[in-house]
Amino acid sequence: MAESYSIGQLSKASGVNLETVRYYERIGLLPAPQRAANGYRRYTDAAARRLRFIRRGRELGFGIEAIRTLLQLANHPQEPCHEADQLTRAHLQDVEAKIADLQAMRQELVRLACCDSDNAQHCRLIEALDSDVDRQGFSTDC
Template sequence: MKISQAAEASGCHLETIRYYERIGLLPQPGRTGSGYRVYEPADIERLRFITRGRDLGFSLEEIRSLLQLSGDDQMSCMDVDRLARSHLADIQARMEDLRRMARELERVIASCHGGQRAECTILSTLRQPAGCASAECCQA
């Protein structure tokens, strides 16, 4: 099938498919006599694998590792499990960071009482070093 058909079948954008080829995540496809790329069912399956991995937040390098693991019948599922657990820990850490940022932003917004821009607590807070809860803590 041609690249437009591969894109539709895999749910992956045309330019993304070309990018995956350039970085070696997807093997270079065969070509027709007129130079059109020709994709096989295995290519579509691989694109779906990559797309699903990206949907789950795996980096391209992690997906590269997962593809290598999935292609090696001698590899243990424990290797995949280890990578997935590490990725889950990273996601959980990012979630905690996002919760912390949301709490801080809620606090800053709650301290805003309108008024003039020169008195804006939100802008004032953004000028302070990280970790300062108020303008007073940073007056040293």
């Protein structure tokens, strides 16, 4: 017999916040569940699996529309997976660009942290924030 979950039980079983479950239902990522005689939502094992799929996709940084596409592909396992591959490659490029941006930011912060001034008047960070010049090349020199 299939398991039946209240929304709270589904939230715990899937690791997805209760309000997020309702949100996913509103936007159509999660089909509307059947209602018990008392009007409460009753979810199935399939809903719990679907929410775990969505949660893992979100943890990997995929957006709602990408997850919607991936759910469609998961629902049609006989279809080719080139669309999933394409989504993965595009997302990987975005992640690599963010990593490069974060590395540049880290280098700049390392440079700014090397301040040996005793007062804010000559603080490297204050000077950098107050500067009209955008820094293109970051240097780790102190």
